[in-house]
Amino acid sequence: DTAVSQTPKYLVTQMGNDKSIKCEQNLGHDTMYWYKQDSKKFLKIMFSYNNKELIINETVPNRFSPKSPDKAHLNLHINSLELGDSAVYFCASSPTGGILDTIYFGEGSWLTVV
Amino acid sequence: QKEVEQNSGPLSVPEGAIASLNCTYSDRGSQSFFWYRQYSGKSPELIMFIYSNGDKEDGRFTAQLNKASQYVSLLIRDSQPSDSATYLCAVPNQAGTALIFGKGTTLSVSS
Numbered sequence: 001d002t003a004v005s006q007t008p009k010y011l012v013t014q015m016g017n018d019k020s021i022k023c024e025q026n027l028g029h030d031t032m033y034w035y036k037q038d039s040k041k042f043l044k045i046m047f048s049y050n051n052k053e054l055i056i057n058e059t060v061p062n063r064f065s066p067k068s069p070d071k072a073h074l075n076l077h078i079n080s081l082e083l084g085d086s087a088v089y090f091c092a093s094s095p096t097g098g099i100l101d102t103i104y105f106g107e108g109s110w111l112t113v114v
Numbered sequence: 115q116k117e118v119e120q121n122s123g124p125l126s127v128p129e130g131a132i133a134s135l136n137c138t139y140s141d142r143g144s145q146s147f148f149w150y151r152q153y154s155g156k157s158p159e160l161i162m163f164i165y166s167n168g169d170k171e172d173g174r175f176t177a178q179l180n181k182a183s184q185y186v187s188l189l190i191r192d193s194q195p196s197d198s199a200t201y202l203c204a205v206p207n208q209a210g211t212a213l214i215f216g217k218g219t220t221l222s223v224s225s
Binding site for chain 1: 217218
């Protein structure tokens with residue numbers, strides 16, 4: 001069973017479109033994250049939710065809107081896609097969000113905006 | 115804003131050698147440090163974490179922490195071609211609510 005699963009794995013779309021990436025974890029963790037990894041492989045936190053509550057909202061354009069219907073799910077919706085949004089988006093989870101927590105990553109969603 | 119610095123490499127070592135990966139961090143108050151490995155096209159996975167000064171060993175991997183000098187290292191003994199990957203150093207952010215990653219060091223082990 002995949003612990004952190006995200007769909008779709010690959011997404012190619014045109015500029016200006018709106019798209020969503022879904023994420024689910026079956027680990028019973030309280031905290032979920034969205035990370036973005038750009039073409040230079042730099043992995044950067046975007047959002048963090050703890051038990052459905054937004055904890056972190058880094059300096060991300062408001063075209064990006066996360067939604068957590070329950071603590072096992074954290075979806076990412078992106079409006080008006082731009083070329084610079086092309087990246088790999090990793091969903092992740094951790095037990096409590098504490099400083100000694102291991103973060104478990106999903107397999108990533110490769111987004112290409114053309 | 116905490117920062118984590120790593121030499122992007124690539125670091126090339128022959129099979130069987132010791133690979134030494136280094137990471138420096140900006141916040142003297144950082145308490146825990148993580149090493150993740152990321153194979154090309156895959157997601158990062160935890161190798162080990164360390165929060166006490168000194169060495170922590172796990173199999174062929176040893177993490178070394180020097181808080182006074184603000185650096186943390188990862189040594190890989192008896193390097194194997196399967197160790198070829200990007201190694202990411204990470205520390206918790208100021209609030210301790212997420213990890214801040216370095217840009218990673220790419221390791222290449224040649225057989």
